[in-house]
Amino acid sequence: MTAGSFYQNYREVRLLVVHCSATRCDRNFPVEALHRCHLARGFASIGYHFYITRDGEVHICRPVHQIGAHATSWNDKSIGICYEGGLNEDGQAADTRTYAQKCSLLDLLRQLKADYPKAKILGHYQLSKSVHKACPCFDAKDEYQEL
DSSP states (O other), rough: OOHHHTTTTTSOOEEEEEEOOOEEESSOOOOHHHHHHHTTTOSEEESSSEEEETTEEEEEEEEESSSOOSSSSTTGGEEEEEEOOOEEEOOOOOOOOOOHHHHHHHHHHHHHHHHHOOEEEEGGGGGTTTOOOOOTOOOOOHTTTTT
């Protein structure tokens, strides 16, 4: 039994939601900066469960059994995964994932799908027509449909 499957009994995870930090790809936004940003927004800690920095390191920010703070109206039934970036050098929405981030995100999503096989993978903007963001700046539903 994996850690994720142990916690399945505590809450139903139906979605794996991919986000971007909406930061420029030519500027560092380490996990410590994300933490400060979320505290300033009134969160108790980082709202995502996982944060993937440009070097591909996966930072565990919240236990998966804990409800996140990353997608209003969806937090209780989802796990939030965020990658550092999402804006090009001019501040425009763009898929800025590095090769290391793409590899780490794919590995993480495979692990989470093993623990939550019924969960759908969506990008933040794909949750609802009422979400008016480009986040995560690529089509996560299409890219990971085979998982």
